[in-house]
Amino acid sequence: MKELRLMKGNEAIAEAAIRAGADGYFGYPITPQSEILEYLMVQKPYETTGMVVLQAESEVAAINMVYGGASCGKKCWTSSSSPGISLKQEGISYMAGAELPALIVNVVRGGPGLGTIQPSQSDYFQATKGGGHGDYRLLVLAPASVQEMADFVPLAFELAFKYRNPAMILTDGVIGQMMEKVELQEFVPRWTQEEINKISPWATTGKTRDRERNIITSLDLDSNKQERHVLSLERKYKAMEDNEVRFEKIQCDDAEYLLVAFGSSARICQKAVDLARAKGIKVGLLRPITLFPFPKIPLYKLAHQVKGMLTVEMNLGQMVEDVRLAVNGKVKVEHFGRYGGIIPNPEEVVNILETKIIGA
Amino acid sequence: MAEITREEIIKPENLVYKKTDLLVDRALSYCPGCGHGTVHRMLMEVIEEMDIQSQTIGIAPVGCSVLAYEFLDIDMQQAAHGRAPALATAIKRLMPEKYVFTYQGDGDLAAIGTAETIHACNRGENIVIIFINNGIYGMTGGQMAPTTLPGMKASTCPYGRDTQIMGNPLKITELVATLPGTCYVTRHSVHTPANVRKTKRAIRKAFELSYANKGVSFVEVVSNCNSGWKMTPVQSNKWMEENMFPYYPLGDIKVPTV
Ligand SMILES: Cc1ncc(C[n+]2csc(CCOP(=O)(O)OP(=O)(O)O)c2C)c(N)n1
Ligand code: SF4
Ligand SMILES: [Mg+2]
Numbered sequence: 001m002k003e004l005r006l007m008k009g010n011e012a013i014a015e016a017a018i019r020a021g022a023d024g025y026f027g028y029p030i031t032p033q034s035e036i037l038e039y040l041m042v043q044k045p046y047e048t049t050g051m052v053v054l055q056a057e058s059e060v061a062a063i064n065m066v067y068g069g070a071s072c073g074k075k076c077w078t079s080s081s082s083p084g085i086s087l088k089q090e091g092i093s094y095m096a097g098a099e100l101p102a103l104i105v106n107v108v109r110g111g112p113g114l115g116t117i118q119p120s121q122s123d124y125f126q127a128t129k130g131g132g133h134g135d136y137r138l139l140v141l142a143p144a145s146v147q148e149m150a151d152f153v154p155l156a157f158e159l160a161f162k163y164r165n166p167a168m169i170l171t172d173g174v175i176g177q178m179m180e181k182v183e184l185q186e187f188v189p190r191w192t193q194e195e196i197n198k199i200s201p202w203a204t205t206g207k208t209r210d211r212e213r214n215i216i217t218s219l220d221l222d223s224n225k226q227e228r229h230v231l232s233l234e235r236k237y238k239a240m241e242d243n244e245v246r247f248e249k250i251q252c253d254d255a256e257y258l259l260v261a262f263g264s265s266a267r268i269c270q271k272a273v274d275l276a277r278a279k280g281i282k283v284g285l286l287r288p289i290t291l292f293p294f295p296k297i298p299l300y301k302l303a304h305q306v307k308g309m310l311t312v313e314m315n316l317g318q319m320v321e322d323v324r325l326a327v328n329g330k331v332k333v334e335h336f337g338r339y340g341g342i343i344p345n346p347e348e349v350v351n352i353l354e355t356k357i358i359g360a
Numbered sequence: 361m362a363e364i365t366r367e368e369i370i371k372p373e374n375l376v377y378k379k380t381d382l383l384v385d386r387a388l389s390y391c392p393g394c395g396h397g398t399v400h401r402m403l404m405e406v407i408e409e410m411d412i413q414s415q416t417i418g419i420a421p422v423g424c425s426v427l428a429y430e431f432l433d434i435d436m437q438q439a440a441h442g443r444a445p446a447l448a449t450a451i452k453r454l455m456p457e458k459y460v461f462t463y464q465g466d467g468d469l470a471a472i473g474t475a476e477t478i479h480a481c482n483r484g485e486n487i488v489i490i491f492i493n494n495g496i497y498g499m500t501g502g503q504m505a506p507t508t509l510p511g512m513k514a515s516t517c518p519y520g521r522d523t524q525i526m527g528n529p530l531k532i533t534e535l536v537a538t539l540p541g542t543c544y545v546t547r548h549s550v551h552t553p554a555n556v557r558k559t560k561r562a563i564r565k566a567f568e569l570s571y572a573n574k575g576v577s578f579v580e581v582v583s584n585c586n587s588g589w590k591m592t593p594v595q596s597n598k599w600m601e602e603n604m605f606p607y608y609p610l611g612d613i614k615v616p617t618v
Contacts (some may be wrong), residue, residue, distance in 0.1 A: 023454055024450060024453070026450060029550070047392065052450075052453045052454055054449070054450075054453065056446070056479075057476070057479035058475060058477055060443065060446075060475075060476075061443070061446040061475065061476050063450075064439065064440060064446035064447055064450075064452035064476070065437070065444035065446045065449055066449065066450070067437075067440075067441075067443075067446075067447055067450075068419075068437065068447030068449065068450035068451045069447065069449065069450040069451065070419070071437045071451070071452050072451055072455055074454050076450065076454075090440055091440060091443070094440050098438070116617050117388055144477055157522075162607050204435035204436065204437055204451075205412055205417075205435065205455070206413075206414040206415050206416060206417060206434075206435055206458060207414055207416075207433065207434050207435045208414045209414075213429075213433055213434055213436070214435045215429045215435070215436050215437075215438070216436070216437040216438060217420075217437070217438035218438070219426060219427075219438055304573075343364065
């Protein structure tokens with residue numbers, strides 16, 4: 001049965017994972033996402049659904065536990081915040097190379113360095129351009145509400161297994177910490193061994209006589225084979241771009257100007273759209289839901305309709321580069337950001353729109 | 361003497377010893393004379409004798425044995441440098457009915473992966489750790505390892521390890537033996553037939569104990585790296601006896617209390 005609850009974003013993610021039939025969570029405490037591990041430890045899913053929950057000795061260990069579990073075809077996940085996600089990058093790169101499905105949640109805080117525990121969107125580049133070493137991409141989902149925090153967990157697992165690729169939920173302390181009403185999906189049972197053998201015949205589950213041994217590796221010392229592998233990854237990323245772009249358009253039909261924002265910034269921009277429209281400025285909002293694959297085509301189309309675009313991000317200007325690439329010079333694109341954990345307010349967004357885009 | 365044909369010689373009744381079927385029929389990537397290959401064989405013989413091929417998942421490290429999965433006919437995962445015990449932790453917890461082992465060098469296990477080693481041992485994961493201690497980074501061309509002996513030469517300590525500058529060799533095996541999560545900690549070698557047999561018995565015991573959920577079974581094999589040490593295989597074995605064994609004495613360090 002579906003269930004309505006008032007929850008924090010971080011708790012919603014944890015509850016959604018239990019309900020999505022996740023097999024294992026491995027994490028290490030860091031603000032602003034420690035509620036995930038705390039919530040799981042209170043719920044004790046290992047006594048109900050059988051999901052393993054383990055506090056690892058570090059983020060490095062945690063991501064490598066996810067690697068081990070994912071290699072067995074299990075639905076495994078981890079969560080952290082920016083400094084911890086940096087530590088996980090080698091493991092994430094290995095998982096992309098070995099084509100392992102898993103979920104990584106980044107509840108972003110401001111950086112660089114230890115930075116601040118306050119919210120930020122400054123890990124956009126890291127999340128969407130690979131993050132670790134080598135040529136690879138993650139599937140990146142950016143929730144803008146507690147409801148989406150819950151909904152994107154099963155979606156991330158579905159996409160991760162569809163493409164045999166790690167998926168990331170990129171959120172921030174605003175959505176992680178705020179409480180909203182959320183409708184939780186029904187419990188999905190964890191996969192049985194038979195189901196795993198069917199869904200992931202590549203998994204290391206113990207070599208039986210009726211099949212060749214399964215090997216999980218990202219290594220190929222033969223350059224020709226390694227090139228073929230990288231090209232096959234590229235085909236996969238292209239398929240994601242063809243099939244998995246998700247976005248939301250708000251008041252775009254008659255828009256003369258466009259705001260582009262994801263996650264918590266998109267919520268602020270929604271308010272800014274209302275404020276601007278009350279002043280007679282026809283503004284719309286495009287909210288990328290998948291940051292990779294990025295909604296290039298919808299932005300390109302809108303570039304033929306609007307007179308200017310403003311990206312609003314809690315960073316120095318990261319997504320703005322993808323928007324500029326998408327519109328390919330067709331229209332002016334500017335960036336507005338706040339840093340260090342400061343959340344932009346809708347009035348300043350309208351102000352910047354008027355000065356940087358409309359008045360310019 | 362009467363002529364004996366090849367066919368007559370290879371009759372099954374004449375068979376005195378054969379390679380286990382669980383070693384894949386292909387040339388090992390190890391230098392001739394290296395201990396890695398012998399340990400691989402013992403490991404696979406144990407898995408064959410216990411009839412647990414379908415229940416076993418192994419983890420290859422980063423090091424000379426990075427390609428172990430090419431030679432061992434079981435399901436295997438290749439881990440990032442030092443992280444094998446983290447992979448093994450998750451595999452065993454998610455599939456408690458399996459046998460899970462890591463196979464790691466000294467750089468992998470006792471330098472970059474020290475945290476994963478100690479914490480997996482301290483949590484008492486029901487896994488087998490096979491630790492090949494050759495006192496050097498074989499794969500990358502013979503650099504100093506955490507286990508390089510005082511005075512021993514390597515490419516990054518070309519005048520010999522100066523403990524004042526480079527610190528002391530780490531006896532990680534003695535260290536993990538102090539942790540409550542290890543049940544069986546033992547040190548062996550594979551440089552003589554008698555030692556090979558002892559190593560095999562230790563590996564078997566380790567697998568049996570891990571299945572009985574007693575915690576980590578940790579089998580160190582002090583091994584030669586004739587290439588890295590710049591010796592012939594015979595010289596390297598002699599050098600190992602004279603120099604490695606006094607510092608890393610063979611034998612049981614911790615045995616399970618029944
Ligand atoms: C993160 C990382 N750092 C460094 C390396 C380079 N590297 C590969 S193998 C190795 C040392 C392996 O030595 P050891 O574990 O003793 O294994 P052996 O080759 O001696 O069996 C190093 C430093 C790497 N692959 N990854
Ligand atoms: S370099 Fe050393 S450890 Fe590596 S295969 Fe050769 S002898 Fe063995
Ligand atoms: Mg070594």
